[in-house]
Each structure stands twice: as structure tokens, then as C-alpha cells.
Amino acid sequence: MKIYVYIFVMAAVTYLIRLIPLTLIRRQIQNRFLKSFLYYVPYACLMAMTFPAVFYAADHLLAAVAGVAAAAFLALRNKGLVTVAAAASVTVFAVSWAMELLG
Amino acid sequence: MKKEFTCGLRDGIPIALGYFAVSFSLGITMVSAGISALQGAVMSITNVTSAGEFAGVRVIAAGGTLIEMALTQFIINLRYALMSMSLSQKLDREMPFWQRFVIAFANTDEIFAVAMNHQKSLTLPYMIGLQSLPILGWTAGTFLGAAACGLMPASVSVAMNVMLYGMFIAIVFPVAKKSKPALVVSLLAVFLSCLFRYAPFLQGVSEALSIIICTAAAAALGAVLFPVEDTERAGSEKE
Known part of the structure; x- marks a missing residue:
């Protein structure tokens, strides 16, 4: 039962964070700095969450590096999200497996 | 209207696939923290946030207080406030309040990124379409991950962990190149x-x-x- 209380608190806080800026700010933002800032937020946020954390997401650093390289290669050729994500995953699996074999 | 919805559904497919893989390993983590598959599914369908849920599981495992839980979620998910603010700029100014309550629910990193890349201004049917499959994938993945825990070799779950990062790279790199x-x-x-x-x-x-x-x-x-x-x-x- 206690776990559901935790879950309720998590859900309430998260929803309010998402809801308040979406409901209270109803006019277009005129401030150019703020507009620019908000435009850059997703790129900054996604990259800060990815690097360097991705290099520690696999069992071997080399496997993670290979996965990132595969993802970067395909992403720069404008392949879709699924293709890129799957390639990263398969590469990590293959390289980890090869490294286990080699000891 | 119907076209907007199906268009959203289609745009949500890759996100849903990525979420399924990631939440699968989240479900595995939950089991070790004493959270059941059902509880995990409830958490995922009400929160829809990877980093926040990962942190929440750790707070539960450590027996943290509810205040600690609220604070952790606030800090980790504060970036959604920036994203919601950004998203509000792309909504029709006349969009009624209740529709904003719906759209706010699953404004995740990836849904936000796809929504901001959408050519037109955002409608409720499009956003419902965009959010439904990722919510489903996220919840189903959590449940199945927790339920299948122990049946799967660790090497597979580790490799699937990297999928989320692959998605982030796929979102940012093409834009950064141009x-x-x-x-x-x-x-x-x-x-x-x-x-x-x-x-x-x-x-x-x-x-x-x-x-x-x-x-x-x-x-x-x-x-x-x-x-x-x-x-x-x-x-x-x-x-």
C-alpha cells in the first residue's frame, strides 16, 4: 500500500510541473531571449543526459563507444529513430558478446 | 480531425518502440526494489518519465520519505516545465483549458521533441495520437519487464538500455549537422x-x-x- 502513496506523490509532482506552464502561460512569449532559450532547451537537455552517461550504459566501454559510433553514423545520414536506436543496441550486444568470447 | 489523430499515432510509433525497450529494463530494476509488476505498471502509466521513475524506484528501495520523493521528482522533472512552456508556444492560442490538461499529461522528452518538429500548430487529436502509443509502450514494457525478470540474460537487457540514448542521438545529431x-x-x-x-x-x-x-x-x-x-x-x- 505504501508504494501506491509514493507513486501518487511522484505522479502529482510530475503532472503539476508539466501542467502549470501549459495552462498559465497562454499568450505568445515576446521576449527574444526567452524564446531562443526555450528553443535550445531540448538539444541541450538530450545531449547532457546522453553524454557521458551512454558510455557507462553497457558492460564494456568499448561496446558503448561502438554503439554510439553506429548511432552517430546512421543519425548523420538521417535514418529514422528506430533504425538508429536498434543499430546502437545491436552493436552494443554484438561487441559485448565478442568481448566475452575473447575473454 | 481523424487525419491529425492518425498522423500523431504514426509519429508515436518509434517513440513507443524505444520506450518499450527502456521501460522493460526499468521493470527489471523495479523487481529488485520490491515493486510488483502491477505497481510498476501503475507507476509508469501515471508518471510517463524515465529519469523520474528510475530515481523514484531508488527512493522507494531506500525507504525514503514522501518529502524526499516529492523533492527528487521536482528536481529531476523540472526540465518538463521548460518543455511545457516551449510547447505552449506551439499550441493554438484559443485552445481550451481542458485540452491543455490532456496534452500536459505525457509531455516527455521525446514526445516534446517530435511535437516541436511538427510542421503545423499542434491540435488535441494530433497530441492524443502522438501520446497514446508511447504511454502504452512505456506501461506494457514496465509490466512485462517486471514479470519476465529473471528469464532474460543480462546481456540482452544491457544492450536494450542503450536504445534510449540511440533515440536521443537520432533526434539531435541531424539538426546539429545542419x-x-x-x-x-x-x-x-x-x-x-x-x-x-x-x-x-x-x-x-x-x-x-x-x-x-x-x-x-x-x-x-x-x-x-x-x-x-x-x-x-x-x-x-x-x-
Whole structure:
């Protein structure tokens, strides 16, 4: 039962964070700095969450590096999200497996 | 209206697939924290946030207080406030209040990124379409991961863990390749993030707070160096 209380608190806080800026700010933002800032937020946020954390997401650093390289290669050729994500995953699996074999 | 919904559904498929893989391993983590598959599914369908849920599971495992839980979620998910603010700029100004309550529910990193890349202004049917499959994938993945825990070799779950990062790379790299401002902002964010990871005096900063600081600093510098044009959002063109 206690776990559901935790879950309720998590859900309430998260929803309010998402809801308040979406409901209270109803006019277009005129401030150019703020507009620019908000435009850059997703790129900054996604990259800060990815690097360097991705290099520690696999069992071997080399496997993670290979996965990132595969993802970067395909992403720069404008392949879709699924293709890129799957390639990263398969590469990590293959390289980890090869490294286990080699000891 | 119907076309908007199906268009959203289609755009949500890759996100749903990525979420399924990631939440599958989240479900596995939950089991070790004493959370059942059903409880995990309830958490995922009501929260729809990877980093927040990962942190929440750790708080539960450590028997933290509810205040600690609320604070952790607030810090880790504060970036959604920035995203919601950004998203509100792309909504029809006349959009009624209740529709905003629906759209706010699953404004995740990936749904936000796809929504901001959408050519037209955002409608309720499109957003419901866009959010449904990722919510389903996220919830089903959590449930199945927790239920299948122990049946799967660790090497598989580790490899699936990397999928989320692959998605982030797929979202950012093509834009950074074309737009110098996006490239500079991205590189700066990576640099700062590495600084927080490796600089001895910054290692005490929690991961959540470090993400917030890196995001705000890199985006602020981007806004100073490369202000976007007033008429059109600089990067809203499709890659």
C-alpha cells in the first residue's frame, strides 16, 4: 500500500510541473531571449543526459563507444529513430558478446 | 480531425518502440526494489518519465520519505516545465483549458521533441495520437519487464538500455549537422555534463541537478550567441 502513496506523490509532482506552464502561460512569449532559450532547451537537455552517461550504459566501454559510433553514423545520414536506436543496441550486444568470447 | 489523430499515432510509433525497450529494463530494476509488476505498471502509466521513475524506484528501495520523493521528482522533472512552456508556444492560442490538461499529461522528452518538429500548430487529436502509443509502450514494457525478470540474460537487457540514448542521438545529431547554433549548444551541453561527471569539485552535485544546470547554461548561451528569428523558430524545419 505504501508504494501506491509514493507513486501518487511522484505522479502529482510530475503532472503539476508539466501542467502549470501549459495552462498559465497562454499568450505568445515576446521576449527574444526567452524564446531562443526555450528553443535550445531540448538539444541541450538530450545531449547532457546522453553524454557521458551512454558510455557507462553497457558492460564494456568499448561496446558503448561502438554503439554510439553506429548511432552517430546512421543519425548523420538521417535514418529514422528506430533504425538508429536498434543499430546502437545491436552493436552494443554484438561487441559485448565478442568481448566475452575473447575473454 | 481523424487525419491529425492518425498522423500523431504514426509519429508515436518509434517513440513507443524505444520506450518499450527502456521501460522493460526499468521493470527489471523495479523487481529488485520490491515493486510488483502491477505497481510498476501503475507507476509508469501515471508518471510517463524515465529519469523520474528510475530515481523514484531508488527512493522507494531506500525507504525514503514522501518529502524526499516529492523533492527528487521536482528536481529531476523540472526540465518538463521548460518543455511545457516551449510547447505552449506551439499550441493554438484559443485552445481550451481542458485540452491543455490532456496534452500536459505525457509531455516527455521525446514526445516534446517530435511535437516541436511538427510542421503545423499542434491540435488535441494530433497530441492524443502522438501520446497514446508511447504511454502504452512505456506501461506494457514496465509490466512485462517486471514479470519476465529473471528469464532474460543480462546481456540482452544491457544492450536494450542503450536504445534510449540511440533515440536521443537520432533526434539531435541531424539538426546539429545542419544548424551551427544547435551544434554549439549541443557541444556545450556535453562539455558541461562531462565536467560535472569528472571534475572532482563538481562530482558531489546530483545527476538530476547537473542535468538542469547543463541544460539551462547551454541553452542560455545559445540564446545569447544565436537568438532565433522572431518570425519563425529557427529549427522547426524538418530534417
